[in-house]
Amino acid sequence: QVQLQESGPGLVKPSETLSLTCTVSSGSISSYYWSWIRQPPGKGLEWIGYIYYSGSTNYNPSLKSRVTISVDTSKIRFSLRLSSVTAADTAVYYCARTSREWATIAGYYYYMDLWGKGTTVTVSS
Amino acid sequence: SSELTQDPSVSVALGQTVRITCQGDSLRSYYASWYQQKPGQAPVLVIYGKNKRPSGIPDRFSGSSSGNTASLTITGAQAEDEADYYCHSRDSSGNHLVFGGGTKLTVL
Numbered sequence: 548q549v550q551l552q553e554s555g556p557g558l559v560k561p562s563e564t565l566s567l568t569c570t571v572s573s574g575s576i577s578s579y580y581w582s583w584i585r586q587p588p589g590k591g592l593e594w595i596g597y598i599y600y601s602g603s604t605n606y607n608p609s610l611k612s613r614v615t616i617s618v619d620t621s622k623i624r625f626s627l628r629l630s631s632v633t634a635a636d637t638a639v640y641y642c643a644r645t646s647r648e649w650a651t652i653a654g655y656y657y658y659m660d661l662w663g664k665g666t667t668v669t670v671s672s
Numbered sequence: 673s674s675e676l677t678q679d680p681s682v683s684v685a686l687g688q689t690v691r692i693t694c695q696g697d698s699l700r701s702y703y704a705s706w707y708q709q710k711p712g713q714a715p716v717l718v719i720y721g722k723n724k725r726p727s728g729i730p731d732r733f734s735g736s737s738s739g740n741t742a743s744l745t746i747t748g749a750q751a752e753d754e755a756d757y758y759c760h761s762r763d764s765s766g767n768h769l770v771f772g773g774g775t776k777l778t779v780l
Contacts, residue, residue: 582769591674591774592707592715592758607768641714648721650703657762657769658705658720665714 549574551642551663559636559670565629569642569663576600576623580645582659583616583627585638593638597645598625632670639665675763676704676772683778684749692744694759694772704742704761706735708753709774715758719744746777754779 555567569581583595596606598616606614610629618625629636643659650656676696684690694704703722707715717726719735732747742761746753759772 584771592709592760592771594760594769594771597769605768650721653703653722654701654766656703656705656721658717658760659707659715660717660720660726662714662716 549644549661551644551661553640553642553663553666555666555668557667557669559632559668560672561633561670562631565627565632565636565668565670567627567640567642567666567668568624569626570622570624571644572623574623576618576620576625580647580657581616581618581625582643582645584641584643584659585636586641586665587635587638595627595629595640634670637668637670639667641665674773675770676759676761678757678759678772678775680773681776681778683780684746685780686751687748689745689747690749690777692746692757692775692777694742694744694761695740696761696764696770696772697740698762698764698766698770699737699740699742701766702762703737704735704759706733706742706744707758707760709756709758710754718757749777749779751779753777 550572559565580597582597598604613630615628642663644661705720709715723735758774763770
């Protein structure tokens with residue numbers, strides 16, 4: 548059964564770079580998109596971006612200048628880097644397997660069918 | 673504010689039917705997906721596409737869409753359905769993904 552596991556520092560200092568990794572166990576990274584999503588304390592979900600297994604990326608415009616998502620297909624993992632963090636970046640960060648399907652009347656649509664348990668990142672000095 | 677708008681809270685009596693809605697211009701063009709999130713847990717996909725349920729999701733969950741509104745319906749709500757529900761789709765440009773603000777469902 549495929550599982551996702553986030554890992555990385557739980558505490559990051561302001562202005563530094565947040566780095567997280569998502570490891571895909573018991574499965575393949577091919578033919579899927581792989582997303583990062585975050586949730587500030589007491590707030591809703593925010594899509595950060597995704598990477599296709601081939602390496603193409605798509606980022607939330609509001610974070611694009613600070614975000615890099617990369618994939619390591621040999622190690623079956625993908626990573627998030629978020630630079631110049633502030634307290635507003637404090638959140639639970641989730642990785643998720645993202646599928647894309649075609650609907651004749653609705654074009655391509657996406658959905659996240661498998662999520663990691665999430666990891667809490669606090670930005671504080 | 674999100675491009676997908678949800679009511680912040682909805683309540684339903686045990687065993688009754690409840691509809692949770694999500695509004696946005698992009699929903700005229702693209703399907704929404706729906707996620708259930710219980711406190712301290714990761715979201716779980718409950719509905720995607722026209723009205724598809726992942727394996728293990730009870731058939732009391734269903735999805736529909738009309739115009740700029742997508743809906744998640746729970747027919748015969750159970751106590752364990754009390755959770756936050758989020759819709760998700762492509763944004764109005766079609767180029768990125770976006771979540772709704774979430775709806776807190778209370779089962780009375």
